[in-house]
Amino acid sequence: MPPQQPLEPPTADQRLIWDIYFSAHVMPLIAECDELGVFTLIAETPLAASRAAERLGITVEWAEILLGALASVKLMRVQDGLFHITDATRCYLLPTSPYYAGFTLRRFAGRNIYERLKAAVDGARTTPPAKAAPVEADAGSSIYVVREWSEAELNVERVQTGVRTMHGLSFAAAVGMARSVDFSGVQRLLDVAGGAGGFSIALAQRYPELRCTVLELAAVCQLTQGYIARYGVETQVDTLALNMFFEPWPEGYDAVFFSCVLHDWDLEHRTELIQRAYAALPAGGRIFIHEMLLTDAGDGPLAPALYSLSMRIGTLGKQFTASELRTALESAGFGQVTVTNTFGDFSVVSGQKI
Ligand SMILES: C[S@@+](CC[C@H](N)C(=O)[O-])C[C@H]1O[C@@H](n2cnc3c(N)ncnc32)[C@H](O)[C@@H]1O
Structure with missing residues (x-):
């Protein structure tokens, strides 16, 4: 192969792609921290990662990773080496708040959205795909997604x-x-x-x-x-x-x-x-x-x-x-x-x- 011109770097910042790549981790991170009681713990008193690790029963490195990731999405802030909850965390992630959304986020964190998206798009094709994927109607449906409302399907x-x-x-x-x-x-x-x-x-x-x-x-x-x-x-x-x-x-x-x-x-x-x-x-x-x-x-x-x-x-x-x-x-x-x-x-x- 003849030598090629050296490549120019891309003109667009790649951070957008990195942010998108890792966005899949955000809901599972919050769901797991909700389950572990991280938000309630830090709401009681601001803590260093090492102290939070002791209280949560996890390693210091894990506490640093979890709390640091939460801070990156503005659910924690660091001041003088201590992690504090933010106002958004106080409003939406403390189970005592009337606006607690942790249960909702936990429920969606485990969903395989990609599979469901593919099935839905395949089902909506105006020209059939070469090999039609089976459309799983309403996979993971909740009471909001029953197409022909059959109340009999609704259990408590x-x-x-x-x-x-x-x-x-x-x-x-x-x-x-x-x-x-x-x-x-x-x-x-x-x-x-x-x-x-x-x-x-x-x-x-x-x-x-x-x-x-x-x-x-x-x-x-x-x-x-x-x-x-x-x-x-x-x-x-x-x-x-x-x-x-x-x-x-x-x-x-x-x-x-x-x-x-x-x-x-x-x-x-x-x-x-x-x-x-x-x-x-x-x-x-x-x-x-x-x-x-x-x-x-x-x-x-x-x-x-x-x-x-x-x-x-x-x-x-x-x-x-x-x-x-x-x-x-x-x-x-x-x-x-x-x-x-x-x-x-x-x-x-x-x-x-x-
Ligand atoms: C997306 S939720 C909205 C709930 C509420 N309006 C809110 O904003 O929080 C849709 C609601 O429609 C209700 N629903 C669906 N089909 C219905 C029907 N045929 N008759 C009465 N309610 C129905 C469901 O039970 C569900 O609570």
């Missing part, structure tokens, strides 16, 4: 896990939303597919005159009642066991609320849900849709874009842009559509029945 353990998983991520957004959207004109709100009831609970705490009903599958309602009681809002929030597709919706509500519900479904089901909301509301009634929104340009942000991917792997749905939701509402007959950013990447798109 599955419902408990599913409800706790969702609540672990959505309650913080619920409390944030209740502070940033004006519900003062609403008297009775129907929280369709409200899960653990976190949004109704947060709204009830914020608006003492408001009455909310969490419409859910019967198996879920039993658990929702426990969450409602935990926050002492039983006089303001009740539950209604109902299949939102197959049974008529109740009347007497001046607002319908959906949080992370439309993103589970394909266009046909989403349209049906919005039409059902329109039919159930009186003239002047309001609809509120709480979702993580994608940019109109289709370039992120990171969490909504990956949420969309995750939804498509596990359900029929995806995330939306504000324009898509505006069009969906206006097509159903709603007017005065507004978009309000609420908490993190979440927004509420609302409209009024004309």
